[in-house]
Amino acid sequence: MKKIALHWKILIGMALGILFGWVASSLGWQNFISDYIKPFGTIFINLLKLIAVPLIIVSLIKGVSDLKDISKLSKMGGRTIGIYLMTTLTAVILGLVLVNVIAPGNSITEETQKSLLSEFEGMAQGKIDMAMDQKGEGPLQALVDLVPSNIFAAVADNGNMLQVIFFVIFFGIGLILIAPEKSAPVKQFFDGLNEVILKMIDLVMLAAPYGVFALMADLIVQAPSSELITALLKYSMTVLIGLAIMIFGLYPLLVKVFTGRSYKSFFAGISPAQLLAFSTSSSAATLPVTMERVTEHLGVDEEVSSFVLPIGATVNMDGTSLYQGVAAVFIAQAFNIDLSIMDQLTIVATATLASIGSAAVPSAGMVMLVIVLGAVGVPEAGLSLIFAVDRPLDMCRTTVNVTGDATVSMLVAHSIGKLKDPKEKKWDDHKE
Numbered sequence: 001m002k003k004i005a006l007h008w009k010i011l012i013g014m015a016l017g018i019l020f021g022w023v024a025s026s027l028g029w030q031n032f033i034s035d036y037i038k039p040f041g042t043i044f045i046n047l048l049k050l051i052a053v054p055l056i057i058v059s060l061i062k063g064v065s066d067l068k069d070i071s072k073l074s075k076m077g078g079r080t081i082g083i084y085l086m087t088t089l090t091a092v093i094l095g096l097v098l099v100n101v102i103a104p105g106n107s108i109t110e111e112t113q114k115s116l117l118s119e120f121e122g123m124a125q126g127k128i129d130m131a132m133d134q135k136g137e138g139p140l141q142a143l144v145d146l147v148p149s150n151i152f153a154a155v156a157d158n159g160n161m162l163q164v165i166f167f168v169i170f171f172g173i174g175l176i177l178i179a180p181e182k183s184a185p186v187k188q189f190f191d192g193l194n195e196v197i198l199k200m201i202d203l204v205m206l207a208a209p210y211g212v213f214a215l216m217a218d219l220i221v222q223a224p225s226s227e228l229i230t231a232l233l234k235y236s237m238t239v240l241i242g243l244a245i246m247i248f249g250l251y252p253l254l255v256k257v258f259t260g261r262s263y264k265s266f267f268a269g270i271s272p273a274q275l276l277a278f279s280t281s282s283s284a285a286t287l288p289v290t291m292e293r294v295t296e297h298l299g300v301d302e303e304v305s306s307f308v309l310p311i312g313a314t315v316n317m318d319g320t321s322l323y324q325g326v327a328a329v330f331i332a333q334a335f336n337i338d339l340s341i342m343d344q345l346t347i348v349a350t351a352t353l354a355s356i357g358s359a360a361v362p363s364a365g366m367v368m369l370v371i372v373l374g375a376v377g378v379p380e381a382g383l384s385l386i387f388a389v390d391r392p393l394d395m396c397r398t399t400v401n402v403t404g405d406a407t408v409s410m411l412v413a414h415s416i417g418k419l420k421d422p423k424e425k426k427w428d429d430h431k432e
């Protein structure tokens with residue numbers, strides 16, 4: 001008998017949770033839901049938060065240490081990381097613009113918003129108190145806060161994720177600079193640890209249908225509302241519009257402007273990798289095909305593709321970053337939390353850096369979203385609103401991630417004279 005795919009299980013869990021919550025509300029079982037159903041949703045959220053820090057540490061150390069030679073950062077490495085950061089920043093900003101214009105979370109009525117907020121008023125007050133504390137701080141306090149005085153204290157608090165990322169990058173650079181025979185055992189350790197973390201994510205995601213059921217049942221009991229469905233559809237369309245702009249607008253435009261290649265040739269070369277990325281929701285699983293298409297059909301020299309693409313599969317998550325920006329603001333809108341300009345700039349920075357630590361596997365972006373939400377004080381329980389459509393959106397954003405990797409590899413190859421016409425097998429004319 002064929003097993004039901006996880007995304008269908010999550011959809012079923014959400015539907016049953018809404019139905020059970022509606023029935024429980026009509027029968028007056030609010031206390032039963034709160035006491036015996038909601039805790040399982042809370043446990044699921046805590047599992048996601050539990051995995052977040054180890055996932056960032058292991059994935060980012062692997063990504064940085066894969067550079068192998070620190071001197072490469074001065075040329076190919078520097079350009080690769082720089083372009084990856086620029087496209088990721090563009091993706092997050094695009095997502096924030098769209099979600100603020102479309103405002104999908106505002107589809108939920110004020111009455112429903114007040115009901116949802118009643119449980120989280122203490123958290124909102126904590127955010128206000130934090131803002132008051134920051135008034136007396138100097139202009140460079142954010143830079144000071146980036147560097148931890150105690151990494152173990154930083155790791156113990158999900159709100160200090162930027163400090164963790166700073167330390168991990170610092171650690172990865174140190175790993176590159178020591179002798180290979182001494183770094184090999186450390187890298188082997190993190191390779192093994194990475195496999196364990198990925199398996200833990202698989203196990204946590206098995207509980208997703210039950211966690212979503214519990215969270216949605218509690219949500220409906222507190223505020224039974226048909227507006228949730230409308231808001232969810234508007235949220236999905238917001239994400240898809242942003243992803244479509246990236247994949248059909250930004251990437252082929254960059255290729256056309258900087259390399260002279262046509263839209264048709266670009267998509268003809270990369271489309272098989274895009275389809276595989278869509279079906280697997282994994283940049284890592286698609287990597288062999290991506291490398292083959294980029295090298296053989298887009299004309300990128302193997303020296304460039306073998307360097308740029310593996311790093312991209314780890315640190316370049318444009319689709320994931322866009323989704324995190326949209327999701328964070330959508331959830332804030334759903335809970336009637338106003339995000340200031342500084343809050344949204346925090347989302348830009350946190351989503352960009354968190355995407356670097358996202359593993360190239362399905363649903364890792366959801367784990368990283370916990371970090372983004374925590375950075376701006378948005379309730380993590382709002383994840384229940386978007387889990388039902390996460391899998392299909394994950395397929396689309398992974399396609400964007402892979403397309404972005406291919407685009408950057410072409411730009412880097414062209415900049416150092418390592419891009420050729422795949423038909424004529426000649427290098428382009430651009431040389432430094």
